[in-house]
Amino acid sequence: MVGASTVQTTTAIMYGTKQFGIIQDFIKGLEDYMESKGYSTISQMRGLTLSQIKAWDTVDRDSRYLSQVDPEKCTGCQLCTNWCFFDAISMVEKKAVIDPHKCDGCGLCPSLCPKDAITMDEPGQKYLGNFR
Ligand code: SF4
Ligand code: SF4
Structure with a gap:
């Protein structure tokens, strides 16, 4: 596109x-x-x-989508801790936990989790394009 x-x-x-x-x-x-x-x-x-x-200097970097883990779905496989370039994912009591202060909202971990345990939430409105 x-x-x-x-x-x-x-x-x-x-x-x-x-x-x-x-x-x-x-x-x-x-x-x-x-x-x-x-x-x-x-x-x-x-x-x-x-x-x-958009040009880089006009992109909104103040609000972003963040990853969040569903502990019911997370099996603790630890795969996601190797993926994050921002070191935002750690394991706590055998479940993945995402640090919202580090997550850059890149979308990599929700696309790769084999258990679909990671989704992106919406802390603020952010224009990501009209793909229709
Ligand atoms: S990859 Fe998915 S199932 Fe594995 S630890 Fe991370 S969130 Fe949990
Ligand atoms: S969405 Fe990207 S930056 Fe955020 S935790 Fe997942 S891999 Fe890291």
């Missing part, structure tokens, strides 16, 4: 439990998204969000 004709992925393959199997998830997710939005070809979507890209 930002105009690319190829896509590269690395971290999800390196750190995710599915390794290269995650590519099948990408393909299925893309197919489902396109069907739900009525797109039949990639070229119909390519470049749609270009007009919404």
